[in-house]
Amino acid sequence: MTIDISVLIGGEAGQGIQTVGLLMTRTCHRAGLYVMAVNDFESRIRGGHSFIQLRISDRPVQGPTRKLHMVAALDERTYGLHQSELTEGGLVLIPKDHADTMTQHHRCKTVDFEGVAKKAGSSILANTVAAGVCLSLLGAPSDLFENVLKSTFNQLEEERLAQNIQAARYGYTAVEDETFRWSWRWAMASPKGRLIDGAQAAAFGALAGDCRFSAFYPMSPATGIIQHLVDMAQTVPLVIEQAEDEIAAVNMIIGASFAGVRSMTATSGGGFSLMTEGLGLAAITETPIVIVNAQRPGPATGLPTRTAQADLQFVIHASQDEFPRFVFAPGTPFEAFSVTARAFELSERFQVPVIILMDQYLSDSLFVAEESFEAPETVATYTAADDPEAPSGYRRYALTDSGISPRALPCKGSTLVKVCSDEHDEEGHITEDADIRDAMVTKRFAKLSAMRKEIRPPEVIHADSEILLICWGSMRGAMTEAVRRLRAEGLSCGGVHIVDMWPFPDAAVGEILGKAGKFFVVEQNRSAQLGQLIRQQTGYQYTDAVLKYNGRPMCAGEITDTIKTKLR
Amino acid sequence: MTIDISVLIGGEAGQGIQTVGLLMTRTCHRAGLYVMAVNDFESRIRGGHSFIQLRISDRPVQGPTRKLHMVAALDERTYGLHQSELTEGGLVLIPKDHADTMTQHHRCKTVDFEGVAKKAGSSILANTVAAGVCLSLLGAPSDLFENVLKSTFNQLEEERLAQNIQAARYGYTAVEDETFRWSWRWAMASPKGRLIDGAQAAAFGALAGDCRFSAFYPMSPATGIIQHLVDMAQTVPLVIEQAEDEIAAVNMIIGASFAGVRSMTATSGGGFSLMTEGLGLAAITETPIVIVNAQRPGPATGLPTRTAQADLQFVIHASQDEFPRFVFAPGTPFEAFSVTARAFELSERFQVPVIILMDQYLSDSLFVAEESFEAPETVATYTAADDPEAPSGYRRYALTDSGISPRALPCKGSTLVKVCSDEHDEEGHITEDADIRDAMVTKRFAKLSAMRKEIRPPEVIHADSEILLICWGSMRGAMTEAVRRLRAEGLSCGGVHIVDMWPFPDAAVGEILGKAGKFFVVEQNRSAQLGQLIRQQTGYQYTDAVLKYNGRPMCAGEITDTIKTKLR
Amino acid sequence: MVSTKDYHSDYPNHWCPGCGNFGILDAMKSALAGLDLPPEKVLIVSGIGQAAKTPHFLQCNYFHSLHGRALPIATGAKIANHLMTVLVSTGDGDCYGEGGNHFMHAIRRNIDVTVLAHNNRVYGLTKGQASPTSMDGMQTKMQPGGVIANPFNPLAAALSLGAGFVARGFSGEGGQLSSLIQAGIRHRGFALIDILQPCVSFNRVNTHKWYKDRIAPIEENHDETDLIAALRLALGTDDRIPTGIYHRRESPSYTDRIGKLNDKALTDHRYRPELLKALLTDGYL
């Protein structure tokens, strides 16, 4: 049998919805199942509507779906909002009887989550009750769930843990007499890979890149990455500073990097806007920095807690004048890990800024990552050793063929390090000389050819297909599933996923697309920004675009539907 | 006879070089000649090297040249720096005898500018002496120059004016015994058009657009525009506020515009970087604003007092997520005037931000503009009248087909005006609804089709040529002259100049370029940004690019040389 | 007569039950109604944060702008139309963190706006990070080792920058707060009311009770015009937190001092081509 079940747990902000999701996800993961969990919440602390949607399968899952098999509604609103997403025969658990629930399309079962929770000790346990109810219906062994509770809440006092376990048990018994049509026998297997969200993966990646300093200003959905760094900083030599604003944050990491530690910041589009001047400072002073932009919909404040991929062109062109930079867009937690580590390495090697484009969906969703997350044994150093014999001969911006000048550190020897945001000469002094200006622009751009060699080509599946879907960043999972489904329907369809966005892999993309009859870009923005870039860099014009920009992650089904319509 | 003479006056910052240039330019203009003056100065107040270069002709001149006929060196350094630019037989006026001046290539004449000035009352009059010397050698009537002095210095006390006139006279006599090979008989004619720099033209344009408020933070080369506005504000209802930083500046104009007055700011790239978040605020709240970005070389501080065209892609994509905006790049003072007035009109009509790309060269150089600068008789109002019968029915973001909603003003009637930088519903309240989000994105983008209709096609000369040069903004003059010269050499060459940059005139540009065998982009940046845009928007790939990015304005001769080399 | 009902908004509230913001909201309504100001004469500008959502829960003109940028927006709006009553609803992060520079310079300009700084000593909307006013040592998820910085003292800062109206209120003292807001609005020039406000979700240190134990109205004999006395109160090192008006001294506001705004609002001028024509024919550059 193939399992592919979607469960949604919804309620108000403050009801602990994310915790229900986390507990259930862990339970599935521990049973050796594949699972992912997508968080959907509003920009508020209490009330409103939030939910978490789980997809559970015995085969790898990479993206959300639209069709739900089970809905656990912790409040009454949830039912109304998600009713239409239920698949035929689906099951809804609602807190109170509803007059309008008696359709034939799906079943409704009343569970008084709060009432049950009170019996276990407190109404705030309603979320644990709900987890118990759902897991029971799915067929999950109750001791498995209890173990998950124990390891999740091992920081709590005994009493509260016991209450949670009680609540879980009451949840199980509350639906004893109910069956869930798609429940399955939970054959316990060893867990598949690692359960991780993109934010934590990026934080691990930063440590693998030897990040020592991070300055930030809180901004959804970037805060998760920093929170993970803060949690990890307890045991590693990493200092994290909350700045007064994003301008301070980016300049602090520039100062720290200049002084000799690898440094990063994370923000979202509005904060990135404020960092654009600093980006140029890093560029002209050739100070390595890594900036994560966790995208959300805008313009301006937009939809603070939701997802988008609409900052691509902006980050490629951000800051006045021009300079080489890397832009990466990981598509999975493992890519977030490895790309972040690489970002530090490349930033330092080439003395250029690196921007990593993440988004709310990738950052906040839980995935099963089967790749192995390895700590590198060593991290290279690219700073120049001091020459105590001839300290005065040192020139921070010495002209070289590679464009890379030896980078010494201030106060680390007898050499003086002089950097300057005006156009400067080799020593780092202000210059107004036209020829030196030319030489310095040429020097900075000279790095590009070696930078291009670092760019990894897109990953392609079913390259020799008539139709190609091409996407970037977090669209990887949904696109991959869409390709699989379209092929299952007999279409000659392949998929292309780009992580290394800039310098754009012109040749590789051109070659891939040159062979396809038609190609469609798949993106979470309004203007098909990857499509624009492809045309600019390769001359190829996309056949059509599959776009979504309402802040919710795109599902494979939406892609396949759109493609089929467009092909008609 | 055709006159086409270049004169350079150079010295230290603080020696009043710009004044010499201004006086001479005015004198030529008053005699009915065509003239332009390009300022070149360093980012310092005293010392260093600065110069002004005049080009005088009896035919319209639109750009600088490289070959000099006369150099007046107020300090010794000037000679060494500009010697190589002298044309065969040129004349140099130097303050002291130079050992190495005795080449055959050009003549040197010693004039002790300061000594002569002291005789007239003070060594600071050396600049007026120099103007007298040069004008005398060119053949300009001395009373003409004296009249110019009188009208220029009519604010000074009698005595200082008299000293200046004396200094001018001494300048004339100092070179009585010298002749200038290319001098000509000054046949007085009525002045051609208006002598004006791009900065003043833009300021006039702002008034023609009914600008009432401007907030700014000083930044070269944008300060000139604001300075002109300040000077004009003495007589018009215009308030100008120096903000604490550029973030405040852009937000102040957004606040003022929201409250009901047309508002603008002017800055350069670094300040624009800081304004990008505000740009998005204007976009999502649909508040009209006009931002002038007077470009200079970067990245970061770069070359503060020099010219560049390297912010095109940045301003088109600046700020997170996507929204319609206009981007204009005037090529002449008259275009700066008319485009700025249009910017206010279009910004208000479409409720979108407008960015005007100027640069140091256009802002700070003096041109003869023959077009007529007209004050419009009326300025349209697009704000909605209050409906006192049904104030509560008002919705700031009412969904309309055009995407444009009625814009009422706060505290101007009984209607309440509610605007919000979060995604919002029609009333202006925060929303998290996916469908409303979709509708609002669609609404904002719905403006694009009508906005496109406002975009004027590029101007083309000699459209049916084999080779086209295509440029934007201030490259207009140099490109036009290059086309003329290349045609004179028998090449089938035409020229294209774009002012209305965004929404990009895809169709018009595609049609023009589609007919050409080859086309070359001509730009003051490193990456051929117009070339990138053309490819992205039309699919056409430029044959090659003529690029300059050392901060000095490109001359026709550099263009023709490069083109000829590339064609070889 | 304007009543608090005129300020009622049907838009559903987003705050946590028990949040101090509710007390501030009520005090605002009663202050505005008490001054007989109708909603259509009032503009509220806000930044981003829980505090900055306030205008949605009222009936009035509003500009809910960017995080930290309420003051420059308000400044521009006030210059454009100085006849409006302009209030700023802002948080401690919004006003003293991201917006710190604008805070300093708005005070220097003495722009005639009334700033209500909802000071919960935490970043509420982004889930509980330290704010500039968080106490030294306060632990949060993001600052598990405790804050390492002196808390920003808004009153002392405003006083030293020359603010003409500086007051402190408490969300739990609605009556006093309402009259402070009224006094602030009546003050012609920049008025700061720093409002202590419990955040029931994220600030476990500065609770309602914590404030109740410490606040006390400023003593009757305090001389509002004595700057040093006000600074002494603001810098006080004991446990007490004085509420009320620390300092009040009027001087011409920014818009009072711009000559051309005296008679009519900038918005009320009409475009007059003859003015530009005169400039265009005005001789030389």
Added chain:
Amino acid sequence: MVSTKDYHSDYPNHWCPGCGNFGILDAMKSALAGLDLPPEKVLIVSGIGQAAKTPHFLQCNYFHSLHGRALPIATGAKIANHLMTVLVSTGDGDCYGEGGNHFMHAIRRNIDVTVLAHNNRVYGLTKGQASPTSMDGMQTKMQPGGVIANPFNPLAAALSLGAGFVARGFSGEGGQLSSLIQAGIRHRGFALIDILQPCVSFNRVNTHKWYKDRIAPIEENHDETDLIAALRLALGTDDRIPTGIYHRRESPSYTDRIGKLNDKALTDHRYRPELLKALLTDGYL
């Protein structure tokens, strides 16, 4: 022994003859040499402006950064390597205008840097616009009707924000200035030295003579630890401008308070894979 010659730079100076910056430059050299600090142990961070060009005219490590951003750059650098002696060369526009927010928050953090604010009360490099410290009413080309704002009072602001070392110098009093700079560097924590400086090109009001007529060393009996006394001096309403140390009180600096920095600089740690490995195997997310 380090001598002022060790700080000599051959790079041609950009300042106007007669500018007050020269006096500050000399005082810096003699202060650094006097402390026996060799150039390679010193980092000067500057923003953008005439003042910010200072490090080019010295011999030292420097980061000549962005307008307004010297303090966050210095903060980052100091955290990375707290063993460096970090000075900040900045202008009144740089530090109190564009960089105002960083000024406030660097003080709150008590980051151990010495700020030399070259206060010429004007924007020099951009040709004479008003700065935050320009006097009310001062006319410039850009403010022909005169400045409409209270001048920013850097000393009062720094004091009210809790700065532990607050002093005022004058570019024309090199001996005193040099010892103030030394005291500032010796102070462990944030030290502000606001340095009055004539700008011969653009400030026609606050000339050398104008200052000479007004400055006077702080009286001997002033208690440096008394904050209110310092505020009184800073807010003084008569014509006199006291120079010297207004306030000095040490408390642990920011980097003193970060436990992991105590023994060695962050730059001196080596990457240790076992630490990451432990985190990677550490159970659940």
